[in-house]
Amino acid sequence: MSEVLVLAAHDGESVKKVTLELLTLARRFGEPAAVWLGSGAEAARERLASYGAAKVYTADGDDMTDHVAAPAAEVLAALVAQASPAAVLVPATAEGKEVAGRLAVKTGSGVLTDAVDLVPGDDGPVAEQSIFGGAIIVKSQVTAGIPIVAVRPNAVAPEAAPGEAALEPVTVDLSDAAKGARITERVTQERSERPELTEASIVVSGGRGVGGADNFALIEGLADSLGAAVGASRAATDAGWYPHQFQVGQTGKTVSPQLYLAVGISGAIQHRAGMQTSKTIMVINKDPEAPIFELADFGVVGDLFKVVPQLTEEIARRQGS
Numbered sequence: 001m002s003e004v005l006v007l008a009a010h011d012g013e014s015v016k017k018v019t020l021e022l023l024t025l026a027r028r029f030g031e032p033a034a035v036w037l038g039s040g041a042e043a044a045r046e047r048l049a050s051y052g053a054a055k056v057y058t059a060d061g062d063d064m065t066d067h068v069a070a071p072a073a074e075v076l077a078a079l080v081a082q083a084s085p086a087a088v089l090v091p092a093t094a095e096g097k098e099v100a101g102r103l104a105v106k107t108g109s110g111v112l113t114d115a116v117d118l119v120p121g122d123d124g125p126v127a128e129q130s131i132f133g134g135a136i137i138v139k140s141q142v143t144a145g146i147p148i149v150a151v152r153p154n155a156v157a158p159e160a161a162p163g164e165a166a167l168e169p170v171t172v173d174l175s176d177a178a179k180g181a182r183i184t185e186r187v188t189q190e191r192s193e194r195p196e197l198t199e200a201s202i203v204v205s206g207g208r209g210v211g212g213a214d215n216f217a218l219i220e221g222l223a224d225s226l227g228a229a230v231g232a233s234r235a236a237t238d239a240g241w242y243p244h245q246f247q248v249g250q251t252g253k254t255v256s257p258q259l260y261l262a263v264g265i266s267g268a269i270q271h272r273a274g275m276q277t278s279k280t281i282m283v284i285n286k287d288p289e290a291p292i293f294e295l296a297d298f299g300v301v302g303d304l305f306k307v308v309p310q311l312t313e314e315i316a317r318r319q320g321s
C-alpha cells in the first residue's frame with residue numbers, strides 16, 4: 001500500500017488536533033506516515049500511533065525550526081522522491097498552505113488548498129472546496145504529479161485506529177535558499193483556557209446584537225458551559241467589543257466545528273464564508289427574517305439577553321445532574 005504523507009502540526013510537545021484529522025483522512029488513500037519537524041516526536045509517538053500513523057518521519061535540528069515553511073517543503077520534497085506517496089496532506093493554515101505551494105513547485109505537482117473533504121476517486125483523491133463565500137461547493141482533483149492537499153481544520157472528526165508509528169529519522173541538507181530568513185524571536189500568545197478557535201469542536205460567536213463589550217461575558221459564559229471557543233462577527237470586532245483575532249468570516253478565521261452557535265449575528269455573506277461548513281448550526285436571533293436562519297439546523301427566535309442566560313443555566317443544570 002502506498003504511503004500518504006501527513007505534515008504534523010505540533011507545538012514541540014503536543015500534537016494539534018488537525019494532525020489527527022489528517023491521519024484519519026490519509027487512511028482513505030493508503031498508509032499514513034506523519035512527518036515531524038523539530039523535537040518532540042518521541043513524546044507524541046503514542047498519540048500518532050493511536051490515530052493510525054504507520055510511520056513517523058522525523059527531521060530534528062535547529063535548522064528545521066529556525067526558518068518558516070521552507071524546511072518543511074524541502075523535507076517533504078525529499079520524502080516524496082523517496083517514498084512516492086499517494087498524496088501529501090498538510091493543514092490549511094497560513095504556514096501549511098505556503099508549504100504546500102513550495103512543495104508543488106519543487107515536485108511539479110498540483111496543489112489544492114482549503115479542502116473541506118477528501119474522498120477517493122477513480123484517479124486519486126477528490127477534494128471538496130467551498131467557494132464564493134461558501135455559495136458553491138466544487139470538487140477538484142490534481143492531474144499532475146503527487147496530489148498535495150491543504151485540508152481545513154475540522155474537515156473530519158478524528159477517528160482512532162491502531163498504527164505502529166515507527167520513528168524513522170530523515171536527514172535533509174537544507175538549501176541556502178531555505179535558510180534565507182531566520183526566526184529571531186518567538187512570542188507565546190497569551191492563551192485562555194478555551195480551545196483554539198479554528199480547532200474547537202464547538203464555537204459560540206456573538207455579533208452586533210450582543211450590544212457591547214461587557215455583554216460578551218454572556219457569550220463567554222455560554223461557551224464555557226459547553227467547553228467551546230468564542231468567536232465574533234466583524235461588526236463586534238470592529239466596534240472593539242471583542243479582539244480581532246476572534247473574528248470569524250471572509251476576512252477573519254474560517255471555522256468548521258461540529259457545532260456553531262451564532263448569537264445576535266445576521267448572517268452576512270462575509271460571515272457565512274467563515275462558518276458555513278460547520279456540521280450543525282444553531283442560531284439565536286430576535287429577527288425571524290435574519291438571513292442566518294437559512295443556514296440554521298436549529299433556531300431560536302428570541303432576545304439573546306433572555307435566551308442565552310437560560311440556555312447556559314440549563315446546560316449547567318444538566319451537566320450537574
Ligand SMILES: Cc1cc2nc3c(=O)[nH]c(=O)nc-3n(C[C@H](O)[C@H](O)[C@H](O)COP(=O)(O)OP(=O)(O)OC[C@H]3O[C@@H](n4cnc5c(N)ncnc54)[C@H](O)[C@@H]3O)c2cc1C
Binds near residue numbers: 209287
Ligand atoms: C470586504 C468585507 C469583508 C468582511 N469580512 C467579514 C468577516 O470576516 N466577518 C464578518 O462577520 N463580517 C465581515 N464583513 C461585514 C459583514 O458584511 C457584516 O457587516 C457583519 O458580518 C455584520 O455583523 P453582525 O451580523 O454581527 O451585525 P448585523 O448585521 O448588524 O446583525 C446583528 C443581528 O443581531 C440581531 N439582534 C440584535 N439584537 C438582538 C437581541 N437582543 N437578541 C437577538 N438578536 C439580536 C439582529 O436581528 C441582527 O440580525 C465584511 C464586509 C466586507 C465588505
